[in-house]
Amino acid sequence: MTDFVDYEPNVHSARSDESVKIRPVESADADGLAAAMAVRGGTAEEYRDRALRLINRLDVLLIAETDGVPVGWCGIQKFSIHPDAEPEWLIAGLTVVPELRRRGIAARLLGGVLDATAGSAPNEPIFSVINARNLASIDLHQQLGFSEVGRAATFARIDFTGGEGILLRCSRSPDAYPVRDVVEFRFNV
Ligand SMILES: CC(C)(COP(=O)(O)OP(=O)(O)OC[C@H]1O[C@@H](n2cnc3c(N)ncnc32)[C@H](O)[C@@H]1OP(=O)(O)O)[C@@H](O)C(=O)NCCC(=O)NCCS
Secondary structure: OOOOOOOOOOOOOOOOOOOOEEEEOOHHHHHHHHHHHHHHOOOHHHHHHHHHHHHHHOOEEEEEEEOOEEEEEEEEEEEOOOOOOOOEEEEEEEEEOHHHOOOOHHHHHHHHHHHHHHHHOOOOOEEEEEEOOOHHHHHHHHHOOEEEEEEEOEEOOEEOOOOOEEEEEEOOOHHHOOOOOOOOOOOOO
């Protein structure tokens, strides 16, 4: 059982929802972030501690917000993709609430995280790992300049449902991203 969206490559997302703001997360967002995380299964209460840990630990953590309510999130942290390997920049947790999908919010979140990382750690490679069955997320990453560099049952300590995950690396310059938000961000390194 997964929560991957139905793959609809012939439908295209709207790109002009100005009511949705992308901004760095703050401590006060813990409950809202937990609620946005819980759309992948579970309750906000169950995610609250994890949300607080992410707020404290992630180097960049952005939320999408509308009317003061978080409706999506994406972050990045240094993490070992293979056991005993040096940590690399790895995208964490790209999610948008079901009611607001296909409006370009995930593309703005991921683009914002890429901008922030490229600005503070220029020329360092950025990776993401995705279940091979999550075709929508694979297309989204490719749009933002990622391309596949490997396939395996496990990456970054994630054992993929269905047995196969994809490792992608971002190889385009920030100037090439199709969507850009100006986001002031906090960077912990
Ligand atoms: C995957 C997810 C984050 C996409 O969020 P979104 O805000 O709807 O995505 P966007 O509107 O920004 O779409 C950007 C691009 O992603 C791709 N995409 C998004 N949803 C898609 C779908 N259902 N089918 C096919 N492609 C899709 C498209 O390439 C789209 O660009 P286009 O509209 O120009 O074709 C969202 O569906 C989600 O939260 N899913 C559940 C959690 C998940 O799988 N997260 C990814 C983990 S790696």
